[in-house]
Amino acid sequence: MNVSLYKTPDAAHVLNKSTTEIQIDIAAKITTPFNILRPMFTLEYTAARAACNYVYIPAFNRWYFCQVTMDSAKRLHFACEVDALMSWRSSIKQCTATVIRNGTRTTDIIDTKLPVPKINYIESHYLNSMDYPESAYQYAVTVYGGE
Amino acid sequence: MVNESVYGARNTWITLTSGSTIKFANFGDNDATIRKGFSTEKLKPNKPYNNSIVHSALGNESAISRMRTFKGAEELSADNFDQLQWSFACGSTYFYEVDSTYTNNAENMLAPITNNYIINAAIYPIVNYAYKNIRALITVDAQKTITGGATVSKSLHDYCENFSATYPYITAVYLNLYEKINNDWYSFNVQGLKGLLIHNVTTYFSKTRQMGKTFESGLIGSLVGTNYGSNANTNRFIILGKLNQRLGDNKIYKTDMNIVTGDVDVYDDGTRGHFYIEYYGGFEEYAMHQAACFGIQFVTDSQFATVDIEDPEITDEELNAVYIGVLDESYIGHGDFVNGERIFETDQYDKDAEQIEYDPNIESADFGDLETDSHNIIGGSGGHTIYNMTENNLALLVKWAHSEESGDTGQNYFDYITSVKYCPFGFTKKGDDETVKINGHLVSVDTTAVKGSKGYRIDGYACEPFTINRYFNDFRDFEPYTQISLKLPFADTIQLPTMEWYGHNLSVSYAVDEMTGTGVVKVLRDSLVWLTVNCVVAIDVPLTVLNAGSYHNALIQAKTQRNSALIGIGMSAVSMGANISAGNYVGATLSGGGLVNAVDSFKQSDYNLHHITKPVAHVGGTGDITNYTASWYPQIVIERPYKFSYESKDSPFVLDNAAYSETIGHACLKCDTLNKFTGFTVCADVNLSIDGFNATAEEKATIENYLKAGVIL
Numbered sequence: 001m002n003v004s005l006y007k008t009p010d011a012a013h014v015l016n017k018s019t020t021e022i023q024i025d026i027a028a029k030i031t032t033p034f035n036i037l038r039p040m041f042t043l044e045y046t047a048a049r050a051a052c053n054y055v056y057i058p059a060f061n062r063w064y065f066c067q068v069t070m071d072s073a074k075r076l077h078f079a080c081e082v083d084a085l086m087s088w089r090s091s092i093k094q095c096t097a098t099v100i101r102n103g104t105r106t107t108d109i110i111d112t113k114l115p116v117p118k119i120n121y122i123e124s125h126y127l128n129s130m131d132y133p134e135s136a137y138q139y140a141v142t143v144y145g146g147e
Numbered sequence: 148m149v150n151e152s153v154y155g156a157r158n159t160w161i162t163l164t165s166g167s168t169i170k171f172a173n174f175g176d177n178d179a180t181i182r183k184g185f186s187t188e189k190l191k192p193n194k195p196y197n198n199s200i201v202h203s204a205l206g207n208e209s210a211i212s213r214m215r216t217f218k219g220a221e222e223l224s225a226d227n228f229d230q231l232q233w234s235f236a237c238g239s240t241y242f243y244e245v246d247s248t249y250t251n252n253a254e255n256m257l258a259p260i261t262n263n264y265i266i267n268a269a270i271y272p273i274v275n276y277a278y279k280n281i282r283a284l285i286t287v288d289a290q291k292t293i294t295g296g297a298t299v300s301k302s303l304h305d306y307c308e309n310f311s312a313t314y315p316y317i318t319a320v321y322l323n324l325y326e327k328i329n330n331d332w333y334s335f336n337v338q339g340l341k342g343l344l345i346h347n348v349t350t351y352f353s354k355t356r357q358m359g360k361t362f363e364s365g366l367i368g369s370l371v372g373t374n375y376g377s378n379a380n381t382n383r384f385i386i387l388g389k390l391n392q393r394l395g396d397n398k399i400y401k402t403d404m405n406i407v408t409g410d411v412d413v414y415d416d417g418t419r420g421h422f423y424i425e426y427y428g429g430f431e432e433y434a435m436h437q438a439a440c441f442g443i444q445f446v447t448d449s450q451f452a453t454v455d456i457e458d459p460e461i462t463d464e465e466l467n468a469v470y471i472g473v474l475d476e477s478y479i480g481h482g483d484f485v486n487g488e489r490i491f492e493t494d495q496y497d498k499d500a501e502q503i504e505y506d507p508n509i510e511s512a513d514f515g516d517l518e519t520d521s522h523n524i525i526g527g528s529g530g531h532t533i534y535n536m537t538e539n540n541l542a543l544l545v546k547w548a549h550s551e552e553s554g555d556t557g558q559n560y561f562d563y564i565t566s567v568k569y570c571p572f573g574f575t576k577k578g579d580d581e582t583v584k585i586n587g588h589l590v591s592v593d594t595t596a597v598k599g600s601k602g603y604r605i606d607g608y609a610c611e612p613f614t615i616n617r618y619f620n621d622f623r624d625f626e627p628y629t630q631i632s633l634k635l636p637f638a639d640t641i642q643l644p645t646m647e648w649y650g651h652n653l654s655v656s657y658a659v660d661e662m663t664g665t666g667v668v669k670v671l672r673d674s675l676v677w678l679t680v681n682c683v684v685a686i687d688v689p690l691t692v693l694n695a696g697s698y699h700n701a702l703i704q705a706k707t708q709r710n711s712a713l714i715g716i717g718m719s720a721v722s723m724g725a726n727i728s729a730g731n732y733v734g735a736t737l738s739g740g741g742l743v744n745a746v747d748s749f750k751q752s753d754y755n756l757h758h759i760t761k762p763v764a765h766v767g768g769t770g771d772i773t774n775y776t777a778s779w780y781p782q783i784v785i786e787r788p789y790k791f792s793y794e795s796k797d798s799p800f801v802l803d804n805a806a807y808s809e810t811i812g813h814a815c816l817k818c819d820t821l822n823k824f825t826g827f828t829v830c831a832d833v834n835l836s837i838d839g840f841n842a843t844a845e846e847k848a849t850i851e852n853y854l855k856a857g858v859i860l
Contacts, residue, residue, distance in 0.1 A: 037843065084846035091837065094840075095820065095835050097818070098833075103826025105621065108624070109622060112814070114811075116623060125613060125782065136573060137536060137575075138537065138572075140568040142533050145584070145587045
């Protein structure tokens, strides 16, 4: 069964990870019995292979995180753990979901995680164009029988 | 402000498309153009002339929209080309009385109505939508034959009764304007106007009017004018007045027209035309409907042109000869008109505060309107008269009322002074000074005042609008994070819900009743009245001996209470100290309570001392002289969350920057497929059951956990 060795700098929660190819389509013998989600295999040591942290197995059509250990005979043991996000990224993109947080700021919904200072600053504007009828006639006297 | 969504963009109203063609744009389904071909059309009575400029300006059924064109014999020459212009566009061949200091191309060139008019323009019910001090006499010019011959110029009624048979060809129907100044009606000489149908209602405000102000209430007009200033042959402009707009709210717009003054070929055959209507049976009523579209007072008979409907001696015949056009809530006239009736058998009428009965039709047209207008209102004063006085005048009046001379009459004149109001910025002077009269007795000292024309008035003090804009452009722009309040002078502070105000203009206006000093503040959101708040602008002055005595009694009583409260504080403190030293904390608490009570008592008394109101009734809670120490200007106060001190200029909201977006994300609430999202995303619920998604249950559980914890898509 062929395996391909890669390196990825991305964290596990990145859906579409960037990869750097180390060596592809290497014939490797999967340790049996195997779990398709956590396969293991062994390869001869090279420095490049030892730097591998990401594996693709075409037969399983899955991507794996891997941990590499070396024994005294200078053989590299690859313990893999499936990366479900990368492996199923196309299908995931087609799934419907209720998104409650997103990187794009497009909403007036209250963001409870954004710290907002409780101290307010105050902006003040006077509507200073009031048209008061300024005159010396400051008293209005109402009398009976004026006319 | 002219509604350009209705009237079209003002800079496109009229264009000169070529040497001999004037184009009227944006006034109907199709642009109208004075062009070849119109000359062959026969007039069709009672059918609007669509697409004319005033067709849109005044509504589909407006007066001038019914203009007709036809081919006439009299040629238009370069000199009278304006006939063509105003026949279509409701203009004048003669200049208006405009201030020579106006420069060409300036807005508001026409002299508008002054504050003086606001006061005198109290509107009777009969003229509910009209400008009370403007009245039009419908006048007809007619001639014996189409090609000319003898002509007459008569009032509409006179013409229809006596001259229509001999002079059946009507070349002009226009409105002679009359203006009421200081209770007398004056006619304005409409020199040389010749136009078809009704036109030219806005031209005659004299030079003495205040310049630079905008149009005041009561008149709607449309006009293209010429020949003002030095560029008489090249400048034309249009104005569109709008009814019942408050000072400052309305604009008169004009645009310039450059019209060739050479020969103009108007018709197919190269001749130039003239416009007329041939007299027919229903013409008189038709012309009245036309005039009614303007919503002003009008008469058809010259003998009633200067009838004063406020004159209590007015006869029924005179009263019924005055009509008023009814406008709808959009201030568009549809040709309806009414006249009024008096109520003779009321006390108010006997007291010469003449009343005219409300016409329910007009009332319904008035109420329910949310426009910004502050209608000038007048009402019966029940035999009372308001005088506006200076402080010196008032002092002289009081001195006289105390004098031996007034005492010799056997009357206490203070009994007849029912209210004295003080307003720090003064009341608007309404006319000339005159000697004060109390209970029919002239005050025989040189005590003069300005008598209010009627019992009370409502006036408004407007201010320019202020636009409230968003700041953060996110949830922080709303409550509870941001709060907007409006402090209203002489009234209260109100909260403005942010959601309702962003992007809107705020303005306020005051309507004040001079007799009571109270009024209403209207808070306007754009052009709509959003809220009304009671206000007390003018305060009572304790004038009489009785009232002044009560006032001082209250002062003495309050001081006494205050001193007693101070003694109470000392006693409570001594008692508390004794109890604490004895370790009696319960007692200390109790005594502390006594201290609180005593302080409260002192504060209450002190409060009373400083808040003694004059022994007169106040409406509302703000009628106090202290109001005047606060700002007289409305103040908008916006409280927003403070910025963090480490926020930089380039990144004003540091917690809201890219790192925040990538690691925490912004609040969101959207349901969609995930391919619609990018970047950091947290889901509440997901549906992983779609065709072809054949991951194991463990994988799907992992995926769901990731999506709920946050993934980068």
